[in-house]
Amino acid sequence: MAVGIVGWGAYIPRYRIKTREIAEAWGDDALRIRDMYLVEEKAVGYIDEDPVTMAVEASRDALTRAGIAPSEVGAVFAGTESKPYAVKPISSILIDALNLKRQVYSVDMEFACKAGSDAIVNLMGLVKSGLIKYGIAVGTDSSQGEPGEHLEYTVGTGAVAYIIGSTNLVAEIKHTYPFASDTPDFWRRDGSPYPVHGEGFTGEPAYFRHIIGAAKGLMEELGMKPNDFDYAIFHQPNARFPVRVAQMLGFPLEKVKPGIVVDLIGNTYNASALLGLAKVLEEAKPGSKILVVTFGSGAGSNAFYIETTDLLPSKVKLARTVSEMLEDKVYIDYSLYLKYRKIIKMIHG
């Protein structure tokens, strides 16, 4: 049975802050910061936006593109690391916001930035087993970056949703391959407002080892090489890492660039690589072969081999595109950024 993507939707808030603006507030060299991360600006949700609201927006567009009735959805899984409630699911809010039926498997998933892609893998299994007809996988985050610390330059805001099914596919997910281990590269303790990095673990032992492990494992199982793919999309904590990992794997820049969005919206965590995939789906021709490798700290990767179908082009304009949302923006300064992200602590909140 062929299983894959029936529809997709994305959401990027309208507000943006330039990394230069943040650097000026903290006395950093803006050019050096840009050179380190290649992130020009990042998306900022307004006071009333959070991973729930963005998940609803992305999922509505995904249902529109899929052209299915909400009552046909049998599962909704939300991947996030920035739940507004410590205990109360995003997925149950999605059930009522999207008018899904009550007989829906629903759960929130957490594996740093990887859980949204785990939602896809799990839904593939439910569809293949015949337990559900369609499922919604969401990656949504409005994560935290401590003011004055470097994470603040890249942590963005956004969401993406995919309808997974076995009929009317816009892209077939032909193979998956996981690679995970206990690697302490990045974490946020319970009750802590901001995450921290494990010194020296971020790059080689975490991001590069897991993405390369998953990508190579997938290609070896399929007997494929980088030349066989039209696009390669990787998790994007900044714009340097995905380009570097592509080089290490042997993918040329032109196959990686279309799926990079971090330079304009920051790292959207669970939406990161999957938002890159949404952008690529907007421009890919039928029959395109796409490699997607997600990454979550802690650490693990899921690699996907995806091939687009003839149905894809007819679906692109049915809802807001990533390209449109990248252009639909208004800049704010650092004071409004602190206000919108509720970073200023007030007695009368």
Added chain:
Amino acid sequence: MVDQNLSVPKYWRKIPQYYRLTAVKCRKCGRVYFPPRAACECGSREFDEYELPRRGKLIEYTVLRSVTSDFEKQRPLAFGIADLGGVRVFGQLVDCPNPDKLSEGAEVEVVFRRVKEDSDYGIIYYGFKLRPVKGCW
């Protein structure tokens, strides 16, 4: 737009309206009511659920600079009446940093947003708001 000072049960009962703009359509004459009514002007009491379209036109708007304490940190607040498929709906206008740029007739879309929250420990109330499609800045 969620009513202020809601209790959790009251909010819960109105979720279809707050989240999805669920109206009712009279089976006899086709009139649409939002919020839903128990009886139609034609006398019928038989309705079907009907979700309002999520795009429409701004009919009227106003900008508030004196607001209740729950919303003081979000000033100024813009509110408007939008025509959504022939039904007039009142709601907060968002993503509008410069309300002076608002104009009647502007295209608006329905968005899903936080409306308020009960301190740092209580429930978060979600609901619909209205957003100018082309922005206002």
